[in-house]
Amino acid sequence: MTEGEFWSLIDLLGGVANPRTTPALAESLARQGQVRIEEFDDMLAENLQRLASAPVSGIPVRDVNDPSGAHPMPLVGDALDNLYFAVVAAGSSRFRQILKHPGQVADCAWDFSESDRLAEAVSAAYEITTGQPWLGPLPGFGMDEREKATAVATGYAPWLGLALHAENDIPAAYFDAAGAVVNAIHHDPKWRTWWSSAEQRDLDIEIEYTSQAEYSRVSTRKRRAWASFRTSGSRFRGLNKGGLAYLAATDLEAIFTLVSTSLSLPTPPQVPRPAHATPPTRQGAATRARLEELRRRRHERP
Numbered sequence: 001m002t003e004g005e006f007w008s009l010i011d012l013l014g015g016v017a018n019p020r021t022t023p024a025l026a027e028s029l030a031r032q033g034q035v036r037i038e039e040f041d042d043m044l045a046e047n048l049q050r051l052a053s054a055p056v057s058g059i060p061v062r063d064v065n066d067p068s069g070a071h072p073m074p075l076v077g078d079a080l081d082n083l084y085f086a087v088v089a090a091g092s093s094r095f096r097q098i099l100k101h102p103g104q105v106a107d108c109a110w111d112f113s114e115s116d117r118l119a120e121a122v123s124a125a126y127e128i129t130t131g132q133p134w135l136g137p138l139p140g141f142g143m144d145e146r147e148k149a150t151a152v153a154t155g156y157a158p159w160l161g162l163a164l165h166a167e168n169d170i171p172a173a174y175f176d177a178a179g180a181v182v183n184a185i186h187h188d189p190k191w192r193t194w195w196s197s198a199e200q201r202d203l204d205i206e207i208e209y210t211s212q213a214e215y216s217r218v219s220t221r222k223r224r225a226w227a228s229f230r231t232s233g234s235r236f237r238g239l240n241k242g243g244l245a246y247l248a249a250t251d252l253e254a255i256f257t258l259v260s261t262s263l264s265l266p267t268p269p270q271v272p273r274p275a276h277a278t279p280p281t282r283q284g285a286a287t288r289a290r291l292e293e294l295r296r297r298r299h300e301r302p
Contacts, residue, residue: 001039006047007092009040017089018114022121029125037126038221041139044088044122047095048140051084056102062109072106085115085140116140132219133228159195159202160186166209171236177245177274181252190269197265200225205255209233216255218262227259242278249273 012028013021029037057080060072075083087098087105098105116138123134162182164170182205185191195203201223208230216229231251239247253271260268 001036001043003043003092006040006043010089010091013089013091013118015090015094016111016115017085017118017121018111019117022117025118026121026124026128029122030128034126034129037122037129041122044118044140047088048081048084050099051087051095054099054102056080056083056098056105059103059106061105061112064109064111066109075112079112081140082112082115083110085118086110086112089115089118132217158186159192161202161204163204163206164209165206166233167211168209168233170209171239171244173241173244174236174248177248177277178252180274181249181272184272185252188269188272194266194268198225198263199223200263203227203259205229205252207231207251207255209236216258218259220263225259225263227255229255239280240278242276243280245274245277246279249277 009025009028012024029040057076058074060074061083062072066072083105087095087110119138119140122139126132126134160182162178164175164178200220203225205227206229210230210233212230214231216227218225218227220226235247236244249271256268256271260266
């Protein structure tokens with residue numbers, strides 16, 4: 001995809017990315033196919049990085065949603081990222097003006113509160129075209145290449161990420177245990193050695209706890225790998241803190257086994273388990289199974 005083609009697609013937004021304008025972009029991208037969507041994503045990330053490299057951070061910027069008379073504030077974090085999306089959505093001419101004269105970003109009020117809709121449009125086009133959800137962070141988000149290089153230079157190269165989603169609340173004991181296990185793995189030299197056998201640079205694990213059909217899938221795109229899972233949210237019922245911690249560890253153990261098989265990697269090291277993790281007793285497991293059966297029958301009643 002050329003720069004001209006990229007900006008022609010951006011022009012479909014009419015200068016702003018919001019729920020009214022982004023569907024046209026998503027539909028146009030979807031018609032062009034998966035390869036073109038990924039090329040658009042690459043160019044979007046590149047242009048966002050060009051803005052991040054310009055001295056825009058720290059400049060007070062107005063939002064169209066600011067109260068009347070409010071003083072503009074310098075943006076940080078997600079708000080700053082959304083401003084970058086808004087500048088790209090404004091089109092090639094405005095984008096290049098701000099790259100050349102960053103101070104001009106303060107000359108108008110930006111609708112950056114919804115500008116990440118641009119990223120969502122790309123992921124929506126991908127799902128329409130492939131029938132599969134976009135894996136990993138939304139387009140344009142995540143650690144950029146410059147940050148990666150800095151991390152490597154300082155001896156800390158992140159390679160493992162975890163994201164947990166649910167229709168209802170995830171028990172804190174499970175959530176905390178899963179995070180602790182992944183953090184321990186991420187900093188363990190044995191696990192870094194294991195992952196060094198992969199062709200991919202990063203591994204992102206995403207688990208969704210829901211009532212929808214279960215699935216498990218390992219996919220790769222460029223130099224990243226995603227392990228995407230959907231499982232029943234009812235599995236938390238009846239477990240105490242130790243049982244939830246044990247479940248988190250065993251879930252991750254199954255995930256790493258699948259990743260290893262899918263990517264033809266060596267057998268992974270042993271997954272660490274929190275000290276308080278306790279396997280459910282046979283009686284407890286039988287009780288949980290019985291409760292699930294009763295719930296299923298209740299929902300199946302006419």
